[in-house]
Amino acid sequence: MCRQCEGLFQYSKRCSSTSDAECTCKEGYRCGGDGCTFCIRSCGVGQESTRSGCQACRYGTFNDQPNGSCKNWTMCSGNQVLEPGTPAKDVICKDASVNFTSVTTVPTTSLEIPFSITVPGKDVQTDTIRISLAVAGLSCIVFLLPLCICFSVWQKKKLHAVFKKMHTLEQSVQEDDACSCHFPEEEQGEYQNPGKSTELRDLLMN
Structure with missing residues (x-):
């Protein structure tokens, strides 16, 4: 149906x-x-x-x-x-990025090169420069490291000599101070025994 x-x-x-x-x-x-x-x-x-x-x-x-x-x-x-x-x-x-100021644009054409230009030996030169820089850096490290060690040792010896000299000078100053302390006592003894001083002077005159 x-x-x-x-x-x-x-x-x-x-x-x-x-x-x-x-x-x-x-x-x-x-x-x-x-x-x-x-x-x-x-x-x-x-x-x-x-x-x-x-x-x-x-x-x-x-x-x-x-x-x-x-x-x-x-x-x-x-x-x-x-x-x-x-x-x-x-x-x-409203689109804030829309600028209603009309700007006249001049169509420009770009020159497209359909093939790539390769410079022979460019990669080899780049590798050579990198290797040279690496060797120069290692040479500087090898040369400067002993100098730093020698300078450090020399600096320690110099500081040790200075400290030793200062210690010796300090000891000599202390000895001079100890010797100078006896002179007032001797002078004081002379003033305390005027008779002995007079007798000694008479003996020297005779």
Whole structure:
């Protein structure tokens, strides 16, 4: 038995001995389900389909495609809105990177070389320079290391000699101070024994 296209349906292909009839929806409606089993009202731009039919997109949403669904407007950063949104159109934001000053540009052409130029022996020269620098660096290290060691040893010996000399000088100063301490006692003894001093002077005069 062939399918009957009635009501909101209309024939898109008639029934034949080899195939069944195919139905489509009348103008203002669109097919729903597999094989167009039912028809729903077609909704235009700025609308979306609901159970009760087509309904306009609520504030803050839009639909720019027929039989589409409503989507939220784009949120512009810092409320930089260039054009407000409508049920059929999204919000257009200001682009800070856009410069409206017209600039005249002169087209330039660049010369492209379809082949690469290689310099013979360039890699060999580079390797030779690197090896020479490495050898020079190692030579400096080998030469400077013994000098640093010798200088350190010489510095220690010099400091030891200076400390030894200072110690000897300090001992000699202490001995001089010890000797100088006896002279006042001798002078004091002379003043305490004036008789002995007089006798000694008489003996020397005779």
